[in-house]
Amino acid sequence: MRDLYPLGQMPPLGEVPARMLAHLIRPERFGEPTKAFQVEQVEVPADLQPDEVLVWVMAAGVNYNNVWASLGVPVDVIKGRQKDPDYRPFHIGGSDASGIVWKVGSDVQNVKVGDHVVIHCGTWSRDDPIVRAGGDPMFGASFRIWGYETNWGSFAQFTRVQAHQCLPKPKHLTWEAAAAYMLVGATAYRMLMAWPPHTVQPGDVVLVWGGAGGLGCQAIQIAREMGGTPVAVVSSEDKFEFCQRLGAKGCINRKKFSHWGMLPHWKDTAKYAEWVKGARAFGAALWEVLGERRNPRLVFEHPGEDTVPTSIFVCDTGGMVVICAGTSGYNAVVDLRYLWMRQKRFQGSHFANDDQARALNDLVAAGKVDPCLSETFTFEQIPHVHQLMHDNRHPHGNMACLVNAPRPGLRDVPQ
Numbered sequence: 001m002r003d004l005y006p007l008g009q010m011p012p013l014g015e016v017p018a019r020m021l022a023h024l025i026r027p028e029r030f031g032e033p034t035k036a037f038q039v040e041q042v043e044v045p046a047d048l049q050p051d052e053v054l055v056w057v058m059a060a061g062v063n064y065n066n067v068w069a070s071l072g073v074p075v076d077v078i079k080g081r082q083k084d085p086d087y088r089p090f091h092i093g094g095s096d097a098s099g100i101v102w103k104v105g106s107d108v109q110n111v112k113v114g115d116h117v118v119i120h121c122g123t124w125s126r127d128d129p130i131v132r133a134g135g136d137p138m139f140g141a142s143f144r145i146w147g148y149e150t151n152w153g154s155f156a157q158f159t160r161v162q163a164h165q166c167l168p169k170p171k172h173l174t175w176e177a178a179a180a181y182m183l184v185g186a187t188a189y190r191m192l193m194a195w196p197p198h199t200v201q202p203g204d205v206v207l208v209w210g211g212a213g214g215l216g217c218q219a220i221q222i223a224r225e226m227g228g229t230p231v232a233v234v235s236s237e238d239k240f241e242f243c244q245r246l247g248a249k250g251c252i253n254r255k256k257f258s259h260w261g262m263l264p265h266w267k268d269t270a271k272y273a274e275w276v277k278g279a280r281a282f283g284a285a286l287w288e289v290l291g292e293r294r295n296p297r298l299v300f301e302h303p304g305e306d307t308v309p310t311s312i313f314v315c316d317t318g319g320m321v322v323i324c325a326g327t328s329g330y331n332a333v334v335d336l337r338y339l340w341m342r343q344k345r346f347q348g349s350h351f352a353n354d355d356q357a358r359a360l361n362d363l364v365a366a367g368k369v370d371p372c373l374s375e376t377f378t379f380e381q382i383p384h385v386h387q388l389m390h391d392n393r394h395p396h397g398n399m400a401c402l403v404n405a406p407r408p409g410l411r412d413v414p415q
């Protein structure tokens with residue numbers, strides 16, 4: 001048995017080498033992604049809990065999580081797990097992957113060695129009281145995002161995950177496309193479909209911020225599949241066609257407006273009036289796209305501080321602004337008058353549970369939602385890709401990096 005396999009060279013199925021190549025973030029390197037990530041050799045985490053599996057990673061998806069992990073803000077993810085029994089002073093990120101099941105724990109029943117899988121990033125303890133009571137594990141105290149809040153993510157030759165995270169790899173997809181969609185797709189699915197009565201209904205207008213981004217491209221397609229009318233917001237007109245091809249009725253260029261950021265204080269009447277003017281102009285642009293005076297029943301939020309006041313302003317009476325992030329900042333000021341008088345809902349949402357991840361995977365497997373893989377990078381380019389994302393210079397849609405897959409375009413085990 002070999003101690004370490006080079007990238008792209010596959011050990012015999014089920015044989016676990018002692019060591020692997022991985023991109024590590026260490027606290028002493030916290031900073032921009034090109035500084036924080038470095039390839040090192042580490043032990044393969046083959047010591048499995050009964051409900052865990054080891055997966056040979058073919059490709060890893062890239063998302064914003066590990067931009068935050070490399071910066072060390074808003075939390076130091078390594079320090080946050082100092083009390084974990086298998087604590088290591090490093091972080092192997094990566095919260096999206098496609099790969100092959102390589103070893104299974106003693107209680108695992110849903111997958112077997114050799115299965116081709118995609119991995120969702122929701123982890124929790126089987127002993128969590130909420131899980132034991134049959135509740136939504138996303139509300140459990142033990143919930144963690146794999147490859148961000150937990151170690152041993154997909155930027156490595158092997159990853160260690162809980163068996164329930166594994167879902168069948170859609171057969172028509174390449175390894176890299178299969179690695180690209182789950183985190184953003186399942187998050188978008190929960191946001192749009194899991195907060196009744198505010199689930200997308202036929203005819204609903206759904207305003208999607210960052211329509212050409214990872215979350216946005218999934219949200220547009222899910223809203224379209226449910227019969228909704230998505231409208232995308234983007235920062236340049238060259239993104240319009242991409243969003244419209246996915247099903248957006250039209251797009252708004254946010255750069256045409258300047259009222260972004262925290263709401264001015266209502267006592268500062270001049271500034272406040274100016275803000276209202278900007279928000280009204282944005283609402284008028286939305287009506288222009290729709291060709292009628294209708295407001296969104298759902299607003300799909302994630303920029304946060306820059307956009308929440310506008311989202312709440314334009315949301316329909318009785319509608320919902322659903323939010324999963326604060327990319328531009330965390331102080332979202334709300335003019336409560338719009339919230340209570342128009343009885344709007346401001347709902348937080350975070351990743352997804354098994355059912356929601358499976359529902360999204362089924363839509364992808366049926367060809368109804370496209371992963372929107374924009375570009376495939378190499379394992380060595382993992383820091384570079386995160387830097388692109390950090391600088392908002394990344395291509396539309398979702399990106400993936402080959403890990404053990406020897407070249408792009410492969411749908412099965414390479415011969």
Ligand SMILES: NC(=O)c1ccc[n+]([C@@H]2O[C@H](COP(=O)([O-])OP(=O)(O)OC[C@H]3O[C@@H](n4cnc5c(N)ncnc54)[C@H](OP(=O)(O)O)[C@@H]3O)[C@@H](O)[C@H]2O)c1
Binds near residue numbers: 351
């Ligand atoms: N809680 C969860 O479960 C969860 C899951 C997935 C992602 N997230 C978070 O959600 C955020 C977005 O993720 P993503 O994968 O969609 O990232 P992404 O691919 O970078 O897309 C985000 C889009 O947001 C738009 N945007 C950026 N700054 C903006 C601003 N100030 N105002 C309005 N729009 C702005 C950009 O589009 P334009 O420049 O074209 O407008 C960008 O393409 C990240 O913070 C990520 O960490 C959270």
